[in-house]
Amino acid sequence: MRLSLSLSLVSLLGILSGGCAGNSSFDALGASVLAQTGYVDESQAKGVFSAGKKLVKSQEALTSEQEYYLGRAVSAKVLSTFPPKLEPNKIKYLNDVGMSLVAVSDLPETFGGYHFVVVETPTINALSAPGGFVYVSSGFIDALRDEDELAAVFAHEIAHIVNRDGVKAISNAALFSALSEASTQGAAVALNNVASPVDLGAITATFSESVDGVMEKLLTKGFERSQEYRADLYAAKLLQRAGYDPNALIRVLSILKERSSDSSEGWYATHPAPADRIEEVESDFNFPKEVTPAPVRGARFHKFVSAMTFPAFSRPRFSSDPMRADLKLAASAR
Amino acid sequence: MRVLATVVFLIICSVSAYAEDVWVQVRESRVRSKPLFYASGVSTVRYGDKLSKTGDEGGWAAVKSGGFQGYLPLSAISRQHIVLSVKGLSKVEADSSDVVLAGKGFSREVEQSFRTENRNVRYDLVDKVEQVAKVSTQDVEQFVNKGGLHN
Structure with a gap:
């Protein structure tokens, strides 16, 4: 209890001192205030105060390990609602792309x-969980025409992972709690020669709150518009870097635009209007005029989707699909 | 001649001054012979391993350890001292900046606790996903080459 309280004070004083970096008199004042609580002496207070201040510096991101466990929990919730298709021949292709x-x-x-x-x-729909989990709906796969478009969907989701947008959905309080648990243990060892007892109930509650925060962003509220635009721009660059056609991103957004009247769920509920996204990314990225993909990419994509079983909602596939012909015209008329 | 010697001396000083301790922050990573994703591996490093970083090249770090030297993605390493266990952690280390204890915060232990409170959440499917949704570096390289992509 005593140690737990002192670690809470580390957090509080760390936050305070983080806003006054370099102010030694403030540090001394903080240590003095902490010492007056009677839980630690003056010398220990200085150490705790210093550790808390250092902790603030590392608040920018969870550790890679912590992101992974957060991503696993988000994935567990996603997969509880949307069952995964895990047939080896299909999943290999997806992971190669x-x-x-x-x-x-x-x-x-x-x-x-x-x-x-x-x-x-x-x-x-498509979404990504922190740490590297990327999910795309069978409904989205069914709407795509080639490998480059699939790559465009993945590139957007990878962008959210690279930008750590999922982690940013966690409240500052929860993030601080998770970080302090990992970081102030060191201070606790220094002060007491023992690891502090972990308040598993409290950290689990924080974890649960963080998972809910990410889930809400992914499935209900969506990320900020600026985060989505940044993810689109990164996706275009990533496609180009990988050798895919960046125009595939525009084609995917055109598909979404064409189908926007059919649905207000999934990507439509959590992303800015496709037309706005097209306008935004076109203003920031210099798209090449035309890129002819290697024929093998078309062949392997068609092999992949042919092996997929689409439920009754499926539209006709490939070039015979009149909607797709319209999309092609719309894309070429840009 | 004197100028050249000075330049060489300064380069040597800057290179040696640059070397810093870093720790592996991913579960496992392949140290490459070149700063390329598909380059051949020279060694394998694991979470918490300590390495010496001797330089940057794009998104890659030149690293070395006792028996090898090569390249790792910058995302695979951390300047934070990742400690796998409090056992053996000295007072000095514990009080220094940027010490992170592995398995604390959001961790396996917390996941277990979360699972107990959320028994309907399908962690079994996540385990399955991690098991099957992966490909080898060689597979990806072959896929990239066949598809006319860049590597």
């Missing part, structure tokens, strides 16, 4: 690696 992008991204390795999975739902 995804990893070809990850390989040239700014976050090629995460604690537990990247995983790309189709989940069963007719709603057009």
